[in-house]
Each structure stands twice: as C-alpha cells, then as structure tokens.
Amino acid sequence: MKLLTLIVKPSKTELVKEALHSSGIGGATIIEASGYGSQKGQSETYRGTEYRADTNPKVMFQVACDDGDTSSIIEAVRNAAGTGKIGDGKIFITELTDVVRIRTGETGSKAI
C-alpha cells in the first residue's frame, strides 16, 4: 500500500475530493498547512508598510491506497488541482507498511 500526501491550493479542496472519489478512494484525512517553494508569498500592505507573507496557504491530504491505484489517483489529482501556475503543489508517495481500522481491527487493504 501507499500513503499519498497531496499538497494543493485550498481553493482546489473540493475538486480534489471529487477526483479521489472518481478514482474509487472513499476517504481521506485533511490538514491545513502553508508552504513555500518556487511560488513566493503575496505582498500585502498593512498601515502603509508593505510586507511579504513568505508562505502560501495550502491544504494537505493524506490518502492511503493500494499500490495499484496510485497512478490513477495521481493522474486524477493532477487534473483536479493543476492550474499550470506555480504553486499548484506536490504529491509525496511513501510506502505504507500497514493500516489498521480502529473500529474493527481490520488491517491491510481491507482497512482502507
């Protein structure tokens, strides 16, 4: 199994959920985050002083999935969250040793 960490723009949250859904992934965990990278923060003005917020708001999804679903999910998420502008975000793929469903104790694929 894989654990996918999707970092996307907040305005894409709903679309990403739909993309996951259409890839057959019925659950996810969502965290508010902020990030920086090629995209620099926006310049704001407060009382006449310009300042640069050096991070941008992002939303992080953590999604557990079977190995076989990975590439289709990535494809769907890219379509949903991509705008072609910098700051669209990243997908991190890590190995998931196991999953446990707390309610039932099921493990592995059945627990996703």
Added chain:
Amino acid sequence: MKLLTLIVKPSKTELVKEALHSSGIGGATIIEASGYGSQKGQSETYRGTEYRADTNPKVMFQVACDDGDTSSIIEAVRNAAGTGKIGDGKIFITELTDVVRIRTGETGSKAI
C-alpha cells in the same frame, strides 16, 4: 523503527495519550485534522438552509516507536479510541528510517 499515524476522534485525545503512556511511549506530536470516509459529515442548518459538512473533525497523532512496541501500541490505541461506531479512525504504519533528537543529536531508538 516505525512512525505511527493515529487518526482518532477529538473527544478521544486524552484517552489516546493515556494509552500511549501505558504502552511506554512518553511523547507524541498532535495535529488537528478533518477527515471523511464511511462516516459522512453531520447535517447542519444555517438560516433555514440545511447543509452537510462533508468532513468530521479528527485529531492526528504522530508517534515514533521501536518496531517491537508497534503491536502493543496499536492494541492500546484501539482500546482507547474505539467506540465501535464508524468514524473511529485509522492507524497508518510507516517505516522510520531514522530519528534525530535536535537537542542532543542522538539518533535512532535513543532519540525517541
């Protein structure tokens, strides 16, 4: 070593801490999250318009532990966080290559 990601109901936060403690784990990192899965969001009404919050509040624990402690922790957390109702949450187990304690520079098990 393993990195356990526990996703539980917010009301179980204290019990999970106690469960970790009783499994000999003296530290953890906690993040506010929200999630969806089999459990759907609650329906709310605002000014006469019903709407469905499509996520539920969750709390995420990140816990580093030795390989040997994994199963007892999982057991303890399941007891603490489980209610038998859907939405109890999940445990993700990933491989932890190394840990560093920033203060001392210790690595591996000693740093946990």
Added chain:
Amino acid sequence: MKLLTLIVKPSKTELVKEALHSSGIGGATIIEASGYGSQKGQSETYRGTEYRADTNPKVMFQVACDDGDTSSIIEAVRNAAGTGKIGDGKIFITELTDVVRIRTGETGSKAI
C-alpha cells in the same frame, strides 16, 4: 529521496527556513502542531485555578530532499532550532518513494 519531518519550537520557524535555504532546499510545507515528551506543558492559572497545559506548541516542517542532502540539512536544522533545552524537537526521516510536481507532472528529484 527522503521525506524529513522536522518538529521544532514555533519561535524557531524563521531560523529553520533560513537553515533549509542555506542547505539548498527552496521549499517546504509547514503545519501547526503541538507535542509532548520529556518537556511537560506549562502551568497556567485561570481564575485562580492552576492548570497544566499538557502539550507545547510546535511547528512541523515536511521537507522532501535528495538522499545526499539529508545529513547536511539535519546539521543545519539542528544548529538553527537547537537551544540545548528540552523540547527542542525531533527530526523524523522516512523513505520517499516518489514525488510529483502537480503543475508539470515531473517526478523524482526534478519535482522537489
């Protein structure tokens, strides 16, 4: 590639960013967290009742990097975030199977 999870004191956020920058890492994702461990929470008083906040505010960085950069980043972060007092935080190192840049679809090192 590696995914580094840095857990540091909130007041060190800027210094850690600079440390990453000087290690050649131009991006990161940042999450507000709280944690406990050897460091216990502070005692506060509300309306004459003392209480112990049992966690301390922390900031979590998630940083993707090439394997080769890992040790220099760890070194830099330790210098930036370390105060020698308990509660300085930890660095978790996990294996990163792959990274995708949503905007371009690039993968691997090129996507970081």
Added chain:
Amino acid sequence: MDEIKFAVDTFYAIMAGALVMWMAAGFTMLEAGLVQKKDVSEIVTKNLGLYSIACIMYLACGFILMYPGSSLIDGVIPGIGSSWGLSTALPIEEIGMEYGMDYSQQADFFFQVVFVATAMSIVSGAVAGRMKLLPFFLFAVILTGFIYPIQGYWNWGGGFLSSGGYSDYAGSGTVHLCGAAAALALVTALGPRNGKYGMDGSVNAMPGSNIPIAALGAWILWLGWFGFNGGSELIISDEASAIAVSQVFMNTNMAAAGGVVAALLTSLFATGKMDVTMAINGAIAGLVAITAGPSAPSGGEAVIIGAIGGVIVYFSILFFEKRLKIDDPVGAISAHGIVGIYGVMVVPFTSDASFLWQLYGVVAIAGFTYVASLIVIYVINMFISIRATDEEQAAGLDSTEIGVEAYPEFD
C-alpha cells in the same frame, strides 16, 4: 420658559441623534459577523466609508433637497433650498426660536443625517462578498445625496405623500424600505456570491464568521432604535409629547422582544433548533415593523406587531434564498424591505391612516428607489466593474481590496 423648552428639545434631539449614529456601529458589527472571514475587513471599511459619505453628501445637498421649503413639480421633485453647499442649511442667524424653530437647526440636521446613513447601511450587508469597494462608494454618493432625499421629501419634506395622507412615523418605508429597495436593485445587478448556488440550483449555506459580533450588532441596533423611533416625535418638552415619547420607547422595545420570540419559535418548529441568526433577524424585524407607527399601539399590540414581523422575516429569508435565488448574506432585504412594507401596511390597524395611501407610499418609495438605483448602478458598471472577479472572490475581498486580513492570526 420657552427657552428652556427649546433647550430641552435640542438636548433631546442630539441624544436621539447620537443613539441613531450608534446604529452605524450596529450595522458594522452585524454585517462583519454574518459574512465570511475573508470578507470581513472589507465590509467594515464599507460601513465606515458609507456612513462618512452619507454625512458629507447629506450636508452638501441631501438635506436641502429633502427639506426644500418649495417644490418644482407638484410635491414630487423638490426645489433646491436656499443654501446648497458645504454649510449648515440655514444661515446661522436664522436657526433660533425667533424663526419658529422648536429646537436648533443643527440638532435637526444631526438627527436627520444619521437616518440617511441607516438607509445606506442596509445596502452594504446585502451586497457583501462580491461588490467592489469603489463602485459601492460611488453608489453611496448618489443614494445619500439624491435618491434618498428625493423620496424622503415626499413623506417628511412636505411632498405628495405627506399631503396625501401617507403615515410613516419614523420611516419603515422612507428609510428601511428605501434602503432595501436599493439593496435589491444592486443585488439584481450583481448576482449571487460565487459558490452560493450550485450548478444544479442547490443552495449552499455560507455561515457567518462571528456570531457574538453579529449579536452585538443586533443589540446596538436595538438600543439605537430608541433614538430612531423616539426621536421622531421631535419634541419632548410638554406632557403630551413626553408621554408619547415614552410610549414609543416602550413599544419599540416590546416589538423587538416580540420579533425575537416569534423568530425563535418559528425556527424551532421548522427545524427543531433555535437558529441564533434568525433571533437576530427577528429582533430587527420587530423593530422595523413598529417603526411606521410606534406611538399608537399599546405595549401588547406592539408585541404582536413585532412578532408577526419576526415570522415574516423568517419565511421571507428562506423565500428569497431558496425560491428567488437572491443572495442576501445578512437578510437585509427581508428584514428591512419585506418587513418594512408590512410595517407601513399595519399602521391603519392602530390608527386612522388610510390603507390606500399606505400602499401608495410603499409602491412609490420602493418603485422609485429600485428603478433609480438600478439605473445608477448600470451606469457605474459601465465605467467600473461592480462585481469582484472569481479570483477576487475566492481570495476574499479583504486581501484584494483592503490588503488587511480581519483575523490574520486565526487559521
């Protein structure tokens, strides 16, 4: 003796005016509490700006337009008074008792100016979250300098409504319905906020960001309304006026109370819960309902008048939102417009006002204001786009128009 009466009535007028001015804070808080977090600084700015514009425009021309002492066409178009421009309306020597004033001219101006600000405040809530700042301020210039004074003249300045028999004590029609009609015109031109309605016509709730602040706004309005209605008696210095004024204070309070209880019960029966935002709108509805005739009813009648207002506002909000698909984030069109009409029409039940003239007044005020506002906003839109773009709405008007987040550290 006469001098002390002049003094007491002046004193009364400025205290009432100060209470009405305070309503500007009430609208600010109400709207700041009921819009989304990303649009809060902007709505605050709109409220500070519109009140200021209203004051300046009413001084510059509104007051003289509304109380011209003469008329160009038959009580419909006011003539222009003697001292158009940036000064008190009458030369300083003509403001005293020897000119037959019961209280000072400046006190009168002060009391009047806060009314026009109230009308304009109603608009800002309805257009929240998508109307750009500059065109909003331009519209405020026109509404407070021209549209409001012209129709205000019909009722209070000696125009055709007052001579005909239209009865609207403190302005359920002249102020509240006027503001709501302008709001409706702007909302018609603007369309709903992005995300309010799904492709499939579904309605998305966009919950207010700060309920205690919204409730504070309601309490401020409630307090300020004592000045709004009570001050409209104008005189307090003899026994009959003093009794009338205190009846107005009492009835204003009772009507608001009736509105809250009715809205809460309606909400309870309709959804099983007591929606706090409906209680807030119920209070405002009760206040608007009693405004056209607050001195005639007994306290008990005031409760009933207000309670009916509270029920009306509940269903009106749902009707606008769900049926008409008109997006009014704070419910201003319902609370001030629909209930304003009801307030005007209920007057004949407790006094000898004529139904026909009340209806006539409603149609004239709402019709004129709506059409005039629509024309003005279309003209403005030809020069400056009035609607925030999709990106601007998504980012929030605070960031695109103000540059200052309302709650930067709360994420």
Added chain:
Amino acid sequence: MDEIKFAVDTFYAIMAGALVMWMAAGFTMLEAGLVQKKDVSEIVTKNLGLYSIACIMYLACGFILMYPGSSLIDGVIPGIGSSWGLSTALPIEEIGMEYGMDYSQQADFFFQVVFVATAMSIVSGAVAGRMKLLPFFLFAVILTGFIYPIQGYWNWGGGFLSSGGYSDYAGSGTVHLCGAAAALALVTALGPRNGKYGMDGSVNAMPGSNIPIAALGAWILWLGWFGFNGGSELIISDEASAIAVSQVFMNTNMAAAGGVVAALLTSLFATGKMDVTMAINGAIAGLVAITAGPSAPSGGEAVIIGAIGGVIVYFSILFFEKRLKIDDPVGAISAHGIVGIYGVMVVPFTSDASFLWQLYGVVAIAGFTYVASLIVIYVINMFISIRATDEEQAAGLDSTEIGVEAYPEFD
C-alpha cells in the same frame, strides 16, 4: 413649570432605561466571552431570548404583580392590579400629571422592565455549557413573570420589606441577589459541566474563549449601570435630585474603579499575575456593591466599598469553584450574589438603615427566590430534561441546540 419638570423627568427615565437595556448586550458579551467556543451561539441565543421573554412577561403580569397598589396577605403576596394583560398597566388616560405621576407611566414601565431582564441575565451565565435551551426559557417565563415581581414588590411595590425599613436603593438585593439565588438553584439542580471536575475531585480550568468580548461586556455593564443606579433616583428635575443623581453617577464609577484595582492587586498577590477575568469580575463586584446605597457615600467611600467588593468576589469565586465544587462559568453567583449580600449589608455604614432589616431582606429575597426557583426547575425537569446529555455537551450546545457554530471558520 410643572409640565417641563414632568417632561425632563420622563426624558431622564427613558435615557436611564435605555442605558439599563444596554446591559443586556453587556451580559451577552460577557458570557459569550467567558464560555467555551462550542457553547457561544447558545449563550447568545439565551440572552436574546431571555431579555425578550422578560419584557413580554413583565408586561403581561410582572409589572402589575410588583406594583399592585394593594396586597393579598400582609405585604407579602401582592394583589393583582387593575389591568393584567397585554397592555400598558394603566389606561392611557390615567398616566399623566393629573394622577400625580411625576413622569410618564410608560417611562416607568420601560425603566422597570429592563431591571427584571437584568436579574434573569445573571442566571444565564451561571448555567452555561450544560443547561438546555427550552427549559431555560420556561424558567425565564416563571422568574420574570412571577418570582422576581413578587419579591420585588416586597421592596419597591409597597411590601413588607420597604415598610419595615429595608433599604436597597437600586437593587443589590432585589435584582442582583435575586438573580444569583435563582442561578444557584439552577446550578444545584444541574450539576457542573462535564469535565469541570475530575474523578479525584480535581478542578479543571475551562478558559473563556474570547477575552476582549468579555471585557467589552464589562464596559457595557459599567456604562449601563449609570442608568441602573442613577435612574433609581427617579427624579432629576430639582436641585436636590440633580445633585443626588450626579453623586450616584460619580459613586457608581468610583466603586467600579475600586473593584478593578482591588481584584487586580488580589490576583497579583495570590498568583503573581493579574488575571484579566478577575479584573472584569472586580468591576462588576464594585458595581453590585454600591448598588444598594449609591447616593450616601462620598466618592472616597465609594472606592472603598467597591474595592472590598473586588476582594470578596476574588475569594468567593475560588471558594465556590474549589471548595463547594459549584461550577459557575462566569462567576455570576459570586459577583451578584455574595457581593449583592455584602452590598445590602454595607448600607448601614453610610446611612441610618438598620442592620437587622438589611439582613432580613437578604434572607427573605435569597431564601424565597432560591426555594421557589428550585421547585420550578424540578417541575420543569419532570417534563423536559434540563441538562444536556454527555454527547450534547461534548459536541457543544451550539451544534445540538442552535445548529449554528459561533466561529465556524476558526479551527
């Protein structure tokens, strides 16, 4: 001349009444700031609803019960006045000067009605976080329509306390102690919020969610209290009354100042820090302390009276919370009840009131209100459970009772 006095005193009464009405906003903000985030919309709804219920019930029967002009049993049980029902208490023709009124009857009603709302507001804070909405409103009906007026009659309506010699100028006992005794009764019946006390008897702090809002509440109460105490002189139109009223304004202000400073210093000595919530309670305690006799002391004495109140409230809050294990989220029982008793008992020090009658008043008011409230709440509880279930408390009353979160975007 008489007419202008009638007018000025009416004017004064309605301004004082408006200030007291404003206290409703103060209680709302205070309580919204001091409860937890998940119960904020609910407490706001309670405050809007209770004020409205108080107004309607006092009109329906409370006012006539409290000022009946006759009595059934010996000044203890009031008779029923002439115009029970939804109207002004006296027919409109009997309200003027020829009936010996110094100011208008409606102004009097308006000034009185906001007092009963104050008493009920005290209750809402104490039961926050666990009392369900509907039984709370039912209790409000009984307290404001019956319990408060009956004991109010004893002091202000010609009952046995006033004829005996009990001296309570603006109601440290009649209003504040009454509200606090009712609060204590409800809290007794309800028990503490879940999580307030550990299995082992440990006390958990449950910090208030919004300190600036709570402080705003305190400032509003401070301002409103000028009307509460100052208006209780009833008359301002002659020299002696005017001096008395201004002494009351000054002393009310000085007592609150004394309460703040004393509470801050007590906190500093006790914990090394200056707890802002104690400063807030200190202000309220100072105000309650001076309320029973605000016209007699000099300004300096007022400072001292208030300062002692500030010290009392500090230790009383700790005593209730830690020793008695009584959970009072906003400290209402201490600030209004314990300090209310102190306020009544301190009157003889600056005037010739009798200690015994003061004590008698305290026992009668607190005893009657506590017992009557307890009976009422037990009866209500037989029909509708008054305590929110564990799940409801955990989810927060905002979600289970109101359906609207107070701060939906702040997570």
Added chain:
Amino acid sequence: MDEIKFAVDTFYAIMAGALVMWMAAGFTMLEAGLVQKKDVSEIVTKNLGLYSIACIMYLACGFILMYPGSSLIDGVIPGIGSSWGLSTALPIEEIGMEYGMDYSQQADFFFQVVFVATAMSIVSGAVAGRMKLLPFFLFAVILTGFIYPIQGYWNWGGGFLSSGGYSDYAGSGTVHLCGAAAALALVTALGPRNGKYGMDGSVNAMPGSNIPIAALGAWILWLGWFGFNGGSELIISDEASAIAVSQVFMNTNMAAAGGVVAALLTSLFATGKMDVTMAINGAIAGLVAITAGPSAPSGGEAVIIGAIGGVIVYFSILFFEKRLKIDDPVGAISAHGIVGIYGVMVVPFTSDASFLWQLYGVVAIAGFTYVASLIVIYVINMFISIRATDEEQAAGLDSTEIGVEAYPEFD
C-alpha cells in the same frame, strides 16, 4: 426656573460624562484589535486598570490640583485646593446653586475624570506588546494624579495658558496631545517591539489581530466624542448654548466623516487599496482635529478640518514607523499627538484665537508632559524593569503577565 436649568445642565453633564466614559471601552477595543493575538489580554487589563487608576487618582488629588482656585507660582504650578483626599472636592454643602454653580459639582467631577482617563488610554496603545504591566500602572498613577492635572490647570483651571489666550475648547492639546506626548516619552524609553525592525533597518508589519473589534473601538470613540466635545460647552439650558452644543455635535460628526474619507482616499492613491486601519485612524484624526474648536466652524469647514487631519495621520504614521523607527502599534502618537497639534493650530482659522498662543500652548503642553514623563519612567525603570524581556515578548504578555490567553481555543 433656575432650578430646572440647574437640573437640565446637571443632566446634560452626566450624560456627556457617560458618553466619555464609554470611550474607555473604545480604546480597549481599538487596542485589543490592533495588537497581536498574544498580547490582547494584557492590553485589555491595562485599559481596565488605567481607567480605574485614573478615576481614583483624580479623586485623590488630580481634580484639586487642576482646579485649585489658587496657584503657587504664577499660574504655572497650581496650589493645593481645600479638600485633598478621598472625598468629593468640595464639602457637600458647597455644591449647590447658592455657591454659584450652574450644575452639580459631582457632575462636574464625573465629566472631568473621564477626560484624564482618555489621556492615559492614549498611552496604553503606543506601548503595547512590550511594556510590563506594573510599571505601566505606576506611570498611570503619576500621569493621572499629577502630570495631567498640572498642565490641565494651565488651560482649564485658570493657569497661564487660559489667561494668556490659548484656546482649546475640549482638549486637542490639553488631553490628546498630553496623552500622546506621554506616549512618546514611554516609547522613547522602551524602544520598539522585538521583531518590528530587522537588523538591516527593514520594517516588519505586525498586523492587528482582530479588525472588527478595532472598528468597534473606532465607532465607540466616535459616539463618545459627542460627549467629549459637546459636554465641553458645559451648559445647554439656554437658547445660545443649546445651539452651540448642537453645532458641536454636528461638527464633531462631520469632522470624523471627513477624516475617514480623506484617509481612505489617501490610502487608495498611495497603495491602490483602502486600508481599513487607516480609515479607523482617519476617523480618530478627524475627531482630534476638531476638538480644539468644534463650535466655530460651519459643517462644511468641519469636514475640511477633519479631512486634513485624515491626511496628516496617514503620512504621520508612515513617517514615525519608517523614518523615525518609532514603533507605535496603534498609531496613537500620530492620531492624538501630531493631529492634536494640528487641531490646536487650526483654531485661529475659524475664530479669533492667536496663532502665537496656540503655538505656545502646544510647546508648553507637549514639552512639559514629555520631559516629566521621561523622568518618571526612568525613575520607575530604576526599580522595576519596564520592558518585557525577549522571552516574555516571544511568549506574549498574555501568558507571562496575565496568565490568560485572549483566544485560547483559536489556534
């Protein structure tokens, strides 16, 4: 007849005083909204405490120092009046009409005491985020008990400024400039907040934490200012005074409106956005600007006077922050100090005041207050460190000084 005048003027003075008292809430909200989240409870505590200290110190000695009826040296150093100490300033028998008072002495005291609190409130905003609580309160004792009364005596107590010809109706100089000069002295001694200026001299914006609360503060100040300026006419009971008072109400309102519009336009031209915090400061600047002479200008002139104030405050804030590197989190020194000077200096344009004496007044008030405050704060600093340590500032004063977070559940 005289008695009713005495009564009405007393009534007027206490209502004006209540409005000014309300400004304390305004400063609290303004400052709580404009500081960072971690310092909010502390600024709230400072405001509650300073107001209370001001009241007590002014009663204890300030009032008598300011209105001594005699002088030690030539109208510069006041003599000590007859009843120093914790009591009303004059024995109770000497307060009435037979002593030539136009209204009651207590009303006068009440109206005066809220002015000194205003001056001190100005200071708290400027030193936010780094000044420790206890030394701040010690400084409040000295400013309100001694520094303010001494220079206040020069203008209003019969001192050399008033006899010379200095004209400052409600205290642009005597109150606002005095407060701002003290603020500047403390800020000089304290230095900027940690993190305000980078090593390289770069300026870091530290955005306010709660904009609606800050705007509420501005509205409260706006309302309270009617009492501040209007009450300074002192008398309302004859025709001329009533007209003057209402002119003052009107002009106060118009100047604030002018300030808002000017600040918004300046912001729009300078940055392309309309900064809400500048609108807030613009309102205050307009109010301060008109305060030295609110009765003479016409309404239109008042708009212009206020508008210039709004432009001044915009550039002054930038100048202090960027050029002088003086950290003033709420812009108090600019809004009350720089605009206060402008307000004093603009008086001769609309009246026959002398430029020279106005300048003389500015120099005397600002110079004396600045130097005296600097000395006092250095002395205090010798005993208790006035600046929060780096750790304390990083953790936030709420946690280190108060122990209560302002928004504990919002993270």
